[in-house]
Amino acid sequence: MPTAPFLAVYRFSVKLVRRSKRTKVFVAVAALPVVLALILQINRLASPGLNLDGLAVFSNVVMGFSLQFLVLLLSLFYGTSVTADEVDNRTLTYPATRPVPKNAFIIGKYAASVSFLLILLLVSTILAFLILMVDRLSYGTAWAFLGRSLAALSLGTICYTALFTLAGTFLRKSILFGLFFCFGWENVVQYFPGTTQKFTIMHWLKSLLPGIEAGMGPSNDGTGLLKFLLFRHEPSPVWAAILTIFVITAIFLGLACYIFSRKEYLFDE
Amino acid sequence: MNGNGLTIRAEKLGKWYGNVLGLSDISIEIGPGITGLLGPNGAGKSTFMKLITGQLRPSIGTVTIGGRPVWNNPEIFRRVGFCPEQDAFYDDMTGREFLAGLLGLYGYGPSEVKERADRALDFVELTEAADRMIRGYSRGMRQRLKISQSLAHEPEILILDEPLNGLDPLSKRKVIRLIKEYRTEGRTVLVSSHVLPEIEALTQSIVLVHQGKILAEGDIHHIRGLIDTHPHIVEVRTEDARKLAVRFAGEADVLSVKFDEAEGTVLFETRNRDRFFERLTRTAAGEDLDIEEITSPDDNLQSVFDYLVGK
Numbered sequence: 377m378p379t380a381p382f383l384a385v386y387r388f389s390v391k392l393v394r395r396s397k398r399t400k401v402f403v404a405v406a407a408l409p410v411v412l413a414l415i416l417q418i419n420r421l422a423s424p425g426l427n428l429d430g431l432a433v434f435s436n437v438v439m440g441f442s443l444q445f446l447v448l449l450l451s452l453f454y455g456t457s458v459t460a461d462e463v464d465n466r467t468l469t470y471p472a473t474r475p476v477p478k479n480a481f482i483i484g485k486y487a488a489s490v491s492f493l494l495i496l497l498l499v500s501t502i503l504a505f506l507i508l509m510v511d512r513l514s515y516g517t518a519w520a521f522l523g524r525s526l527a528a529l530s531l532g533t534i535c536y537t538a539l540f541t542l543a544g545t546f547l548r549k550s551i552l553f554g555l556f557f558c559f560g561w562e563n564v565v566q567y568f569p570g571t572t573q574k575f576t577i578m579h580w581l582k583s584l585l586p587g588i589e590a591g592m593g594p595s596n597d598g599t600g601l602l603k604f605l606l607f608r609h610e611p612s613p614v615w616a617a618i619l620t621i622f623v624i625t626a627i628f629l630g631l632a633c634y635i636f637s638r639k640e641y642l643f644d645e
Numbered sequence: 646m647n648g649n650g651l652t653i654r655a656e657k658l659g660k661w662y663g664n665v666l667g668l669s670d671i672s673i674e675i676g677p678g679i680t681g682l683l684g685p686n687g688a689g690k691s692t693f694m695k696l697i698t699g700q701l702r703p704s705i706g707t708v709t710i711g712g713r714p715v716w717n718n719p720e721i722f723r724r725v726g727f728c729p730e731q732d733a734f735y736d737d738m739t740g741r742e743f744l745a746g747l748l749g750l751y752g753y754g755p756s757e758v759k760e761r762a763d764r765a766l767d768f769v770e771l772t773e774a775a776d777r778m779i780r781g782y783s784r785g786m787r788q789r790l791k792i793s794q795s796l797a798h799e800p801e802i803l804i805l806d807e808p809l810n811g812l813d814p815l816s817k818r819k820v821i822r823l824i825k826e827y828r829t830e831g832r833t834v835l836v837s838s839h840v841l842p843e844i845e846a847l848t849q850s851i852v853l854v855h856q857g858k859i860l861a862e863g864d865i866h867h868i869r870g871l872i873d874t875h876p877h878i879v880e881v882r883t884e885d886a887r888k889l890a891v892r893f894a895g896e897a898d899v900l901s902v903k904f905d906e907a908e909g910t911v912l913f914e915t916r917n918r919d920r921f922f923e924r925l926t927r928t929a930a931g932e933d934l935d936i937e938e939i940t941s942p943d944d945n946l947q948s949v950f951d952y953l954v955g956k
Binding site: 380381384385387388391392395396397465466467469470471472473474475476477478637640641642 | 662698699700701702717719720721722723725726727729731733734735737738742746747749750751752794
C-alpha cells in the first residue's frame with residue numbers, strides 16, 4: 377500500500393534526527409534534570425537529617441531550566457535544522473527531486489523533530505519527577521503539577537519548533553536570530569507589565585503552569601528563582617493560552633510551507 | 646520499465662541570479678538516447694540541470710517534461726531521476742539505508758523499497774558495501790551510490806550532473822558503462838560534463854553551452870569539424886628539438902614551428918592534428934628521437950569554446 381508523502385518524509389526524517397551528532401549532545405543536556413534529581417536524592421539518603429522538598433525542586437527545574445532554557449535550546453537547534461541542515465549539507469537536492477509536495481516535506485520533517493524532542497523532554501521530566509517525589513507519590517497535587525508542566529513543555533516545544541522551522545526556511549543565520557529571540561526577546565519582554573508580555577510565547581506557556589492562575593502547586597509560595605521567573609507575570613486564561621499557542625504554531629508552519637514552496641535554495645559550491 | 650520517448654523541452658528559458666546571468670534564451674528539445682551537455686565550468690550547465698529538475702524557477706521562458714511544467718510539480722519525479730553534482734550525503738547512514746529512505750519518499754511499501762534498493766545497489770556494484778556507513782565510502786563508491794539513487798525508481802528520464810567528476814580512470818569506465826546500459830528501451834539520459842573526451846565516450850549527440858547560451862548542438866563530428874577549421878597547438882619536449890623542428894617545417898599542414906633549445910621544446914601549430922600525431926609517431930620511431938612529453942596546450946574545452954566564439 378502506498379505511503380502518504382507526509383508519513384514517508386516523517387519516517388525518513390526520524391531516522392536522520394536520531395542518528396545526527398547533535399542528538400548525542402542534546403540527549404546529554406536533556407538528561408541534566410534527571411542527573412540533578414539523582415544527586416539530590418543520593419545526598420538526602422547520605423544525610424538522613426536533610427530535608428528535601430521534592431516538589432519545590434521539581435518546579436524550579438521545570439520553570440528555571442526545562443521551560444525557560446531546554447525547550448528553547450532544543451527547539452532552536454531542531455527547528456532551524458528542518459531545512460537549514462539540508463541546505464548547509466547540500467542534501468536538499470535528494471528530497472527536492474522526489475515526488476513529495478514541499479508542504480509534506482516541511483510538515484513531515486517538523487513532526488519528526490517535534491516527536492523526538494517530546495520524547496526526550498517528557499521522559500527526562502517524568503524521570504526527574506519520579507526520582508524527586510519517590511517518597512511522596514501519593515501526593516495528588518504533585519501529579520496535577522506534573523501534568524500541567526508536561527503540557528507546558530509540550531506546547532512550548534511544538535510552538536517554538538514551528539517558529540524556528542519558519543526562521544530556518546528564510547534566514548541564512550537562523551541560529552543567530554534564534555539565540556537573540558530566545559535569550560533576548562523572550563527572556564526580557566515576558567517581564568514587561570501589561571499586555572506587552574503577551575507578545576512573547578513564554579507568557580502563554582507560563583499561563584499553563586499551576587499556581588499562577590489556579591492557586592495550585594508550589595509556585596504560590598515560591599521564593600528565589602521561581603519568584604523571579606514569575607515576576608510581573610499576569611496570567612491569561614488557560615483556554616486562551618492553549619488556543620493562542622495552537623494558532624501561532626499553525627501560522628508559523630503555514631508561513632514556513634509557503635516560503636519553502638516559493639524559495640530557491642542555492643548551494644555554495 | 647519501458648520508456649515512451651518522454652522529452653525535456655525548454656523554450657526561451659532564462660535565469661538570472663540577481664544581476665548575474667545564469668542562462669539566456671535557451672530553446673531546446675531533448676529526446677530519447679544519451680545527450681551530452683558540454684561546457685566549461687561556469688557555462689550554465691548546472692543552472693540548466695537545476696531548472697529542468699525544478700530546483701530553480703525560470704526567470705523567463707518555460708521548461709516542461711512530457712508537456713508538464715517542472716517547477717513545483719513533484720509528481721514529475723516519478724518519471725525523472727536526478728544525480729546532483731555535489732558530493733553530499735547523509736553520512737550517518739549506510740548506503741542501503743540512504744537508498745531505502747529515498748525510495749520510501751516515492752510511497753513504495755517496505756518490500757518494494759527493499760527490492761528496488763537491492764536491484765539498484767546491484768546495478769552499481771555496491772551490494773557488498775551496502776551496509777557500510779557512507780562516510781567510509783571512496784569517491785568512486787559515493788559517485789555510484791549517487792547514481793543509484795537517481796535510477797532506483799527506474800525513471801524514463803535520467804539527468805546526471807557531472808557524474809564522472811573526480812573519478813579515477815577505472816571508476817570512470819564503470820560509470821560510463823552503467824550510463825550506457827541505462828539508455829536502453831527509449832529512455833532519455835542527459836549527462837553534463839566539462840571534459841570533452843568524457844562526453845565523447847558516452848554519446849555522439851551533444852549540446853555545447855557557453856556563457857549561459859547554447860553555442861552548438863548536434864552530432865559530435867559536426868562540432869569537431871567546426872573545431873578542426875582552427876589550428877591546433879602541440880608542444881613536444883625532446884632533446885632533439887632542432888632536428889624535430891626541421892623535420893616538420895616543410896609539411897603543408899604545419900602552419901608554424903617554434904623551438905626553444907634551452908628548454909628542449911618545440912611548439913607546432915597544425916591544421917590537421919590527427920595527421921600530425923601520426924607523422925610524429927612515425928618520425929619518432931623511425932629516427933629514434935627521444936620524446937619526453939607531448940602536450941596540447943589548447944586541446945581543452947575552453948579553447949574549443951574560444952575558437953567557436955571567435956576569440
